[in-house]
Amino acid sequence: MDAVVWVKTRSMKYSFYNxxxxxxxxxxxxxxxxxxxxxxxxxxxxxxxxAAAELIRGAIGNPGADVHFVSGGTQANLIVLSSxxxxxxxxxxxxxxxxxxxxxxxxxxTGHKINTVPGVHGKLVPRAIEEVCTRHDNEQMVMPRAxxxxxxxxxxxxxxxxxxxxxxxxxxxxxxxxxLDGARLGSALTSKDSDITLAELSSFVDVFYIxxxxxxxxxxxxxxxNNPDLQKDFRYHLKQRGALLAKGRAIxxxxxxxxxxxxxxxxxxxxxxxxxxxxxxxxxSGYTFLTPPSTNQLFPILPNTVIESLQEDYGFYVWEKxxxxxxxxxxxxxxxxxxxxxxxxxxxxxx
Numbered sequence: 146m147d148a149v150v151w152v153k154t155r156s157m158k159y160s161f162y163n164x165x166x167x168x169x170x171x172x173x174x175x176x177x178x179x180x181x182x183x184x185x186x187x188x189x190x191x192x193x194x195x196a197a198a199e200l201i202r203g204a205i206g207n208p209g210a211d212v213h214f215v216s217g218g219t220q221a222n223l224i225v226l227s228s229x230x231x232x233x234x235x236x237x238x239x240x241x242x243x244x245x246x247x248x249x250x251x252x253x254x255t256g257h258k259i260n261t262v263p264g265v266h267g268k269l270v271p272r273a274i275e276e277v278c279t280r281h282d283n284e285q286m287v288m289p290r291a292x293x294x295x296x297x298x299x300x301x302x303x304x305x306x307x308x309x310x311x312x313x314x315x316x317x318x319x320x321x322x323x324x325l326d327g328a329r330l331g332s333a334l335t336s337k338d339s340d341i342t343l344a345e346l347s348s349f350v351d352v353f354y355i356x357x358x359x360x361x362x363x364x365x366x367x368x369x370x371n372n373p374d375l376q377k378d379f380r381y382h383l384k385q386r387g388a389l390l391a392k393g394r395a396i397x398x399x400x401x402x403x404x405x406x407x408x409x410x411x412x413x414x415x416x417x418x419x420x421x422x423x424x425x426x427x428x429x430s431g432y433t434f435l436t437p438p439s440t441n442q443l444f445p446i447l448p449n450t451v452i453e454s455l456q457e458d459y460g461f462y463v464w465e466k467x468x469x470x471x472x473x474x475x476x477x478x479x480x481x482x483x484x485x486x487x488x489x490x491x492x493x494x495x496x
Contacts, residue, residue, distance in 0.1 A: 159485045160460040163359075164329070164416060164441060164478035169399070170361035176402035177363075177395070187391040189214065189380075194397035200404040201355065201367055205347035211370040211379060214396040215388045218328045219248045221354045221366045226291060227255040228382040229322050229352070229375055234290035236324075237277050239264030241299045243326060258287045266436045267298030268308065271315040278319050292316050295326035296346070297333040300435065301442030304333075306341040313349040322372070325353035331360040331413030332440040337421075351375060357399055361412040361479045365396035412479035416441035419477035419486050426490040435465065435472040443475045454496035459489060 160166050168174075185191035198212035215221050222244050226236055235258040238245055244252050245259050252259060260281070262273035269292070278289050292312065297303050304312075316323040325346070327333075330353075334343055347353065351372035357365040370376050383389040390396070403409040417440060424438035427445045435444035447455075448470050452463065455473075465472045477486070 157460045158458040159489065161475040161477070161489070162460045162462060164332075164476050165359050167478060167480040169363035170402075170408070170412060170479060172408060173362060173399045173402045176398050180394075180398060185394055187393070188389055189393040189397070191394045191397075193394045193401060197367070197397040197401040197404065200401060201369060204343055204404060205369065205371075206344040207347060207371055209371075209373065210347075211368075211376040213368045213370070213379065213383060214393055214400065215354075215366055215368060215383070216364055216390070216396065217358060218243070218326065218354070218356060218366055219251050220386065220388055221368055222248065222293075222326055223251040223255060224382050224386045224388055225324060225352050225354070225368060226252055226293065227257060227386075228379060229324075230257050230290055231288075232256055233284075233288055235260050235281075235287040236291040236293050237262065237269075237274055237289050237321075238293040239267060239269050239273075239298075241267050242293060243295055243299055243328070244293055246299070259293075260287070260289055264298070264300075266302045267300030268302055268304060269294050269312065270308075271311050274312070274315050274319065274321070278321075289319075289321060291322040291324055293324050293326065295328060297329045297336070297440045297442065301438070301440045301444060302436050303336045303339050303439050304341075305339070306345060309341065309346060309349045322351045322375070323349065325350045327354050328356040328366070329359055329440065329442070330354075330356050331409055332416055332442075335410055335413045335417055336440045337417075338437075338439045347371060355400070355409075357396075357403060359478075360409060360416070361403060362396075362399040365399055367397075367400050413441075416477045416479050416481065419481040419483065420475070422483065422486045423475060423477065423489065426493065430494060441477045444472045445475065446470050446472045451493070451496045455489075455492060458492060 201212050237260045240261045260277045352370050355367040420441045433446050462474045463471050464474045
């Protein structure tokens with residue numbers, strides 16, 4: 146879908162479609178260039194991968210964690226979840242969850258059902274997990290075995306420490322694995338509404354991944370496996386799913402750069418600041434939001450006439466279309482300039 150939209154809007158002044166429209170942060174590119182001609186072992190056994198994994202273990206405070214680098218979020222989700230589920234087991238997720246809506250049935254193609262439940266501003270709550278497990282009580286149904294959430298959510302909201310603790314406790318009580326999709330984890334953790342550190346978040350989940358594609362990397366995500374029971378033979382799953390790359394260094398090198406001198410969180414804070422500028426202007430213009438502004442994804446509700454005017458110069462998705470008003474999605478990135486935001490605001494106020 147993105148490719149079609151780009152062809153239609155090549156003359157636009159700026160794209161707010163997503164946070165991966167730009168290539169790569171210069172410091173990450175410098176790291177790739179500086180190491181370009183050095184010879185290394187392949188398939189994740191190189192010194193760069195080991196160094197990047199150690200940086201991440203240090204950041205989460207868990208020296209026993211397994212760290213693996215893959216090319217994208219959908220690949221991470223389907224490999225992790227399918228690796229932890231037996232053929233008759235399922236995963237619980239909110240209806241708006243990425244694995245349910247935006248991954249082309251990737252997980253289902255591995256033979257696993259997604260038990261979907263309504264979310265609260267895109268977030269999963271313990272009661273919903275308990276209700277699914279209560280209903281699925283015999284061999285005529287699938288057996289729930291894992292819980293999936295993303296932070297930030299598909300609606301740009303974030304989980305607090307207490308919310309994650311409650312979900313973790315519920316999963317432990319019910320014997321479920323707890324998995325967190327961190328495609329926009331940097332933006333979530335640096336949100337004004339977040340009260341949790343990376344290390345604290347890591348302590349609540351069995352597995353999560355740290356998103357690089359949407360936060361300054363050319364591509365790539367870092368899977369972190371905290372639960373020792375899920376670490377065994379994971380590289381076999383990577384190989385079988387085409388994710389054990391001969392030149393895995395190309396991804397891990399980027400994470401080594403991102404986790405040096407706090408760059409990863411610096412980039413996320415910038416994206417959030419640019420979104421906050423947009424949110425403040427939208428609010429002062431008298432408009433409301435589908436969900437409260439929190440991260441680099443905003444969902445303002447605007448008159449359709451205003452949306453049409455903005456679309457003359459800017460690219461963005463219409464999220465929920467109504468007869469007179471609709472919600473749109475605006476996404477800022479590590480590279481979004483304050484000038485681009487200010488020009489958009491001027492257009493909004495004149496529309």
